[in-house]
Amino acid sequence: DAKTTQPPSMDCAEGRAANLPCNHSTISGNEYVYWYRQIHSQGPQYIIHGLKNNETNEMASLIITEDRKSSTLILPHATLRDTAVYYCIVRVTGSQGNLIFGKGTKLSVKP
């Protein structure tokens, strides 16, 4: 079973920041938080991952709370092409490393 909880859907206005929350209250010390997104009829696309520090790349920022029980993915300037299902996943490093997906958050960016 997925070890994360996400809202089923969210809306965001085009050009505004999209903040997608994720709860992972049972996360272990050696588990990373990964974010993927999936646009209809495509495979999941890797966005970002982190352990305990905040991370930023060209796509997004990941903010992880100090107790690591929740995180937020931030898309700083959402566009219509960011409309997708966003998955938050925790994964143990050092194991075979397969990802366990939940149902994710359907983000709709509106003009």
Next chain:
Amino acid sequence: DTGVSQDPRHKITKRGQNVTFRCDPISEHNRLYWYRQTLGQGPEFLTYFQNEAQLEKSRLLSDRFSAERPKGSFSTLEIQRTEQGDSAMYLCASSPLLGASPLHFGNGTRLTVT
């Protein structure tokens, strides 16, 4: 584009037929994964290879399913005696051996069993 490649993109078959899908991972990625995704659900793990060794199989992988990665490069997933419940998107992903490296997915093969 040197991403994960899957072939075919779409497959329609009649119940009872056998089908085979191919996955070409990103070059030099040691790990290769197969997932299945049905409508409205997240991808579900099926099986995992490290190089040519199949190290884990999900309970979802019935005995009608078989996967191979003969030379540690491309992989095939075969479904024998297909059933309508096998209709789904079959996704392949690969990653390097390094511990926290993310998985990179292909765009999948959509199977429709009529």
